[in-house]
Amino acid sequence: MNTQQEEQVDRHICANCGGTIKWNIAKQRLECASCRTPYEVRTTVERVEEHDFAGYVQREGERVSFPETSVIACGGCGAHIAVDDTCTATVCPMCGSTQLLERRQEAGVPPDGVIPFRIDQDTAQQNFSRWVKSRWFAPNRLKQAYQAGKLQGIYLPFWTFDACVTSHYWGQGGETYVVEDKDGNRDTRIRWFPVSGVVEGSYDDLQVCATLHEASQVVEKVLPYNTVDNTTPFSSSYLSGFLAERYAVPATEAVETARKQVYSDQEQQAERDILSRGYDRARVSSLDITYHTLTYKHVLLPAWTSAFAYNGKQYMYIINGESGKVGGQRPYSIPKIVAAVGAAVAVVVGAVLLLTGAAAPGAAAADQPDALICQMESPWQSWDNDMIELT
Numbered sequence: 001m002n003t004q005q006e007e008q009v010d011r012h013i014c015a016n017c018g019g020t021i022k023w024n025i026a027k028q029r030l031e032c033a034s035c036r037t038p039y040e041v042r043t044t045v046e047r048v049e050e051h052d053f054a055g056y057v058q059r060e061g062e063r064v065s066f067p068e069t070s071v072i073a074c075g076g077c078g079a080h081i082a083v084d085d086t087c088t089a090t091v092c093p094m095c096g097s098t099q100l101l102e103r104r105q106e107a108g109v110p111p112d113g114v115i116p117f118r119i120d121q122d123t124a125q126q127n128f129s130r131w132v133k134s135r136w137f138a139p140n141r142l143k144q145a146y147q148a149g150k151l152q153g154i155y156l157p158f159w160t161f162d163a164c165v166t167s168h169y170w171g172q173g174g175e176t177y178v179v180e181d182k183d184g185n186r187d188t189r190i191r192w193f194p195v196s197g198v199v200e201g202s203y204d205d206l207q208v209c210a211t212l213h214e215a216s217q218v219v220e221k222v223l224p225y226n227t228v229d230n231t232t233p234f235s236s237s238y239l240s241g242f243l244a245e246r247y248a249v250p251a252t253e254a255v256e257t258a259r260k261q262v263y264s265d266q267e268q269q270a271e272r273d274i275l276s277r278g279y280d281r282a283r284v285s286s287l288d289i290t291y292h293t294l295t296y297k298h299v300l301l302p303a304w305t306s307a308f309a310y311n312g313k314q315y316m317y318i319i320n321g322e323s324g325k326v327g328g329q330r331p332y333s334i335p336k337i338v339a340a341v342g343a344a345v346a347v348v349v350g351a352v353l354l355l356t357g358a359a360a361p362g363a364a365a366a367d368q369p370d371a372l373i374c375q376m377e378s379p380w381q382s383w384d385n386d387m388i389e390l391t
């Protein structure tokens with residue numbers, strides 16, 4: 001290829017036919033969507049690099065993200081979505097708003113790595129249809145709105161953190177013993193002893209979603225991604241034909257979430273350390289963590305999303321583009337739940353009547369009572385999030 005052709009390929013234009021070069025999910029390679037000519041993914045770095053967190057603030061200020069794309073700001077939720085020439089967004093993939101404003105490029109930390117899409121749109125749609133069918137308590141009109149929603153492929157922004165730590169802890173180890181009074185009543189009591197010690201830990205790729213708060217709650221439901229094994233060096237080639245959200249949460253904020261994960265793991269290790277000394281109870285009262293290393297990287301992870309408004313509320317669902325796991329938000333239909341409770345009560349009453357020998361002609365009307373009862377776990381969290389895992 002000559003220089004001019006290389007420049008075209010960089011802009012995702014096929015040197016052979018002028019078609020668009022896109023990531024072929026089924027073949028896991030880059031190729032022309034028209035003539036199927038395969039292309040090498042061209043990256044500027046050879047491997048996915050971890051950066052020392054101490055240098056983050058300076059790096060945030062001096063670099064530019066998403067080369068050769070423009071960023072659109074959503075007037076609804078404030079998400080910043082990167083689009084290339086081959087892809088135009090008409091609705092915000094994070095909230096369903098049509099108020100999209102074109103923005104210029106912004107400075108930021110460019111992605112270090114990416115997991116290319118592994119789940120194609122058809123598979124994502126099938127997984128999603130199964131998910132909707134299992135939501136029997138959602139209002140029918142919402143189900144229809146869900147089904148009509150078009151899936152958009154989007155790369156979601158994440159920070160991952162690696163850390164090596166040592167923790168000094170102070171706490172108590174407990175020994176249980178039994179006392180018996182003069183009437184022979186036995187009572188179990190605990191005798192506490194002060195303990196302290198040291199535990200260590202090393203962490204690889206603690207994942208923190210850097211999308212907007214509302215959306216990140218849905219994203220949480222489709223985690224984890226296998227960033228340890230499947231992250232490849234970033235290239236804008238992977239973004240061709242997809243959207244990409246610019247991070248809304250800087251690493252300086254995301255690191256606090258990662259530190260909390262480290263804290264709770266170190267606390268559990270300290271408890272195990274106390275128990276290993278022969279105590280049967282453990283309490284950790286304080287923990288002093290020293291970070292020997294703390295590094296981060298910025299990765300883009302694939303997802304299929306659809307977002308829309310229904311009865312004045314926003315709904316969003318996400319299908320993990322690597323694993324196919326589905327997560328979403330939806331309301332419960334109160335009439336359906338009331339009907340289910342009624343049916344379940346009718347079955348119980350019917351069973352009692354049968355057992356006592358009385359006729360119970362109404363009981364047969366209740367349909368699949370076991371299924372109804374077992375899905376009644378928390379019907380009154382009426383606007384709660386929901387998910388199931390699909391394998």
Ligand SMILES: [Zn+2]
Pocket residue numbers: 014015016017018019020032033034035036037
């Ligand atoms: Zn071509």
Ligand SMILES: [Zn+2]
Pocket residue numbers: 074075076077078079092093094095096097
């Ligand atoms: Zn939006």
